Amino acid sequence: MSFQNIAKIAGSAMAAQTVRLNTIASNLANADAVSGNEADTYHARKPVFAAVMGDGSGDFPNAGGRVQVLDVVESTEPLRKVYEPGNPLANEDGVVFYPNVNPVAEMTDMMSASRAFETNVEVLGRVKVMQQSLLKLGEG
Template sequence: MSFSAIYDIGGSAMRAQVMRLDTVASNLANADTAASSEAEAYRATKPVFSALYTQDFDNRSMSAQVQTLGVVKSDRTVEQRFEPNSPLADANGMVFYSNVNPVAEMADMMSASRAFQTSVEVMNRVSSMQQSLLKLGQ
């Protein structure tokens, strides 16, 4: 595997974690938003990733990267609260709140941050290996 392939893998992994952090930030920003109906309530989003393997036309080298398949909305039920005096209350006095679980989102944020840092460390080690190879050639 070439150094450029390793950089491609690390870079795609970092992009995936940035997307994951973006969805966590969006979810946390909307964690306690209210709506007048269940359909209008904010639903947590999660990115879906897959490993994509590619092979050279001459079958000499293989590479991989993280592919984003899309972003899906959570199917957890939204929270309903009886708040008849709220301007958002429906005819039954119910107000609907997002289905975001802030504790789970914070755990996901920590996991994504650590995964991003791991990719940075991989890239730094590859760079260090390249520098060592250049010094050997002198």
């Protein structure tokens, strides 16, 4: 496996974690967006990732797995129904709907995504150090 392949793998992981962080930010931004009907209420979203294995060539044919974002899907968890007859957005039954966003779970997921991103930045840094070491060996 070449250093270039390692950089591609880490880059794909960083891109996937960026999508994950953007999705989390959207969920948190809409966590308190109330609506008078279910159809117009924000639904939490989650990215769907898939592994893309190597191309089957080289010394290690199964090495080189990247990450691909297949889709960003809406959560199927139920929305929160709250009886708020004084709310101007309440329906005729006095009910408003809140998104199915759990801010605590989103914050936990955000920390995980951030750590995963940082890990791949560290991988790229290590690859750079290894490449520089090889260049120094070539000079001697």
